[in-house]
Amino acid sequence: MANMTDGSAKFVVVGIDETSESQLALRWAVAAAEARGLGVRVVRAYLNQAVHWPAIDVEGHVPTPPVDEFQAELDAAVAYVRDRLGYDAASGWLAYEPPAEAILTESSDAELVVLGSRVHHRLQAAVLGSVVTSVTARATCPVVVVKGNAHDGPIVVGTDGSEDSEAALEFAFEEAARSHAPLSVVYCWQPSDRHDRAVEDTEALLRNWLAESLEPLRAKFPAVAVRAEVVGGRPATTLAEHAGGASLAVVGSRGRGGVRGLLLGSVSQSLLHSATCPVAVVRNRAAAPGSP
Template structure:
């Protein structure tokens, strides 16, 4: 079975943006789109004890089905009849998306503007899916725009997967690629900062040679910059069409859901963010 681009929708404008992004990505890959509209049965939230006489309000299933049908129709109008399918899931969104993610090429979700309330919503869906999905997860924020694909690398296995994804994305969209290695000089380090910077520049250029050969049409700019990776990448997201990072960096701890850089980008980037998990053999 051909892998699909999986997208979650609801009744918000942000999910519509995610749907548009997912359909465009699927068109570039020759893949279908699978749409999930999840909802929770209110009756399941109330315990049997202590609520005698309570009658939960009826679920607006017709409205949910209508939202799902509209999204599937949008995908089929652009990808053909077999280019769109959907599932109305009586589940929380994270669980529904993760269940379907096993057969997905990528998962796409939307998010709202950057504020405390949206952070709470994001934490329950996008962060959970980004941390647990077995495929890349793209969190869409804002309207589609052109601009470079930006990827952060630190030489870790997770970031190598992110670089591969970023080269592929730039190749498919025709956008330039900016590869960034961020470092912070340590006080008392034996080697001068200038020497370390030069070594890192050489290492970065060598690490990208294989990708350049595989994607010769991609225009690549590689840079080594001082500063925190999250701060630098968030700044670059102002003009990027997509920012790509691994789910954990070199210092990632297996017990954490997501690394600090990916967490920061999910909450503060101005562009869509792709969180790429390392494939487990």
């Protein structure tokens, strides 16, 4: 197990708060770190927004943030990690800054970032959560958003031939090899209602392309059981349907046609909103913000 005290090893970053969702994320992060032989860096960030209220010529009391409570949450999380991975495999940071910024600071040296999600209904899904949105859009390493109940199904990954989807494929194969889970690779396209023969020909070409594009990864990970499909339909909807019962859904940060380094693609956003399993958002490191 990686030693977190020497500062030389990669690690898994997990953001926590007072919610039950962050506890799910913590457990997922510990399991991921154990499978990789890494340590865990726990971040409990807070920012007392009250100190930023305009208070010119206004008398009033600015509440003091409950720092002791935050520290207790952090200490409990670090103790949980040490109990399972060993004392030197855990570290923590109580950060007085916006949570997304604190997690992004740590992500520059991380192997993986893990977050919990509180998306339970349409109103929350519409905004998803500023921390999840900001971190998944800007982190230079893969980000896993833990949501819903744990499943024992396959790992599902979407591909479209873009650089980010190539990175997502590599991540998905690695995860399948570690977990011994089967892998389902899905290429989504939207055929026209006209020219049926042309549609059939196009689909056959896409199947051939998909099979050829997966050959290097199949050779690299020969033990992974892979099912590859070309499916007609909207990518966001189709991937969400395939992710039902999956142990993990994997998608690139932006797909083909997306602006490099900016925000999230529509498919990754939609999957984060609708999937009921953990979702990994993977960015091609060479295209990440701040990359040379």
